[in-house]
Amino acid sequence: MLMLEAEGKALLAGVGVPVPAGAQLVRSPEALAALPLSFPMAAKAQVRSGGRGKAGGVRRCDSLTDAQAAVAAILGTRFGGELPDGVLLEPWLPIAREMYLSVVADGRAGGFVALYAPEGGVEVESGPPPLRYEIGPARNFRAHVFRKLLEGVEIDRGVREKVVALTRRLLQVAAAHDCTTVEINPLIRLQDGSLVAGDAKVVRDDAAAFRHADLEAALAAERAREPEDVRRCQDASLMLVWLEGEVGLISGGAGMTMAAMDAIAAAGGAPACFLDTSGNPTPAGFGLAFELLDRNPGVRAILVSMFGGGLHTDRVARTLVNILATRGPDAKPVVLRLQGTGSDAATEILKAAGYANHSSLEAAVAEVVARSRDEGGRA
Secondary structure, three states: OEOOHHHHHHHHHHOOOOOOOOOEEEOOHHHHHHOOOOOOEEEEEOOOOOOOOOOOOEEEEOOHHHHHHHHHHHHOOOEOOEOOOOEEEEEOOOEEEEEEEEEEEEHHHOEEEEEEEOOOOOOHHHOOOOEEEEEEOHHHOOHHHHHHHHOOOOOOHHHHHHHHHHHHHHHHHHHHOOEEEEEEEEEEEEOOOOEEEOOOEEEEOHHHHHHOHHHHHHHHHHHHOOOHHHHHHHHOOOEEEEOOOOEEEEEOOHHHHHHHHHHHHHOOOOEOEEEEOOOOOOHHHHHHHHHHHHHOOOOOEEEEEEEEOOOOHHHHHHHHHHHHHHOOOOOOOEEEEEEEOOHHHHHHHHHHOOOOEOOOHHHHHHHHHHHHHOHHHOO
8 A cells, every 4th residue: 555645754754764844734725724834835735646746736835825725726636536635734845956765675685675866856767777775674784785885876975874874764664564665755965964755655565454453444444435336346356447438348367458458449449447357257256347337328338358278268158148148238239259268168158149259359359449439339
């Protein structure tokens, strides 16, 4: 789970990482009137999606009026489809330099890796790759090893020493809270030479929630905010993401689903969803998938694309025949492509029920896109 910036900074501050002083989280413009504020300040949208800065989610405020207007505008804006959970108010920092520092879990390293770049901020990904120090378990961190590596990229000895100390603290957070990422970008050098975390990206491992009551509660709260359709799919071990297209897609496996989405787009259509049934390829799973797509008015035709490696497509075919027989007269048209283990038998099962089994993804996509263009999505 990606934590909000304010939550991540609280964890960092708890182990002695410097964060902007006097930060306050507000959820309405009216709340500012009762707060002790100093200007200039930054108003920062608290969202889990990226790119908020370029989308107007970080604003400079030089007065109470500015701050109230900024908070109102931010709270009323969606960033990556997400409304802010609040607005973080912080001092507008006198930045002399921006750097990048993170600790991330990496299976190849058998634990954690520290990453450092002498230039940070929004353009860090366009610069040279960060310095990489493979640590492994947090207890394996060696200051002298990291210090020696830093000499190759960071000329300021004072900065090197501070980065070594901060990295040890990031590892402390990562190990204590089951984090897969603890990132400071930018790590800011102020004009007085001190370093402060200008932002905080902390990602905690959902699978470790049973060890952390706060993470368990946060995941439950986040799930409660999900649309009902998405929650039902989660309960049924299906993966659903609604999109803006007209071709409903039921597929198996993330790779196969994305390949089908690309094929739909290449054929001039647009997928209406990412719906992966690989977690529950049963009558209940497929039944829920068809129910949701049939109910969505934006879906004009449905493609079922399954590739059977471990999954027997003949069994899927029998399931689909039973489900299709129960759909109402206004159900969306369906195009089928079941290939792999048992596909010859699947073709015969579908043929006996009056359905064609396409031999290629391209042929199936061409038909479903054509049918989605027919008036009402019907041939």
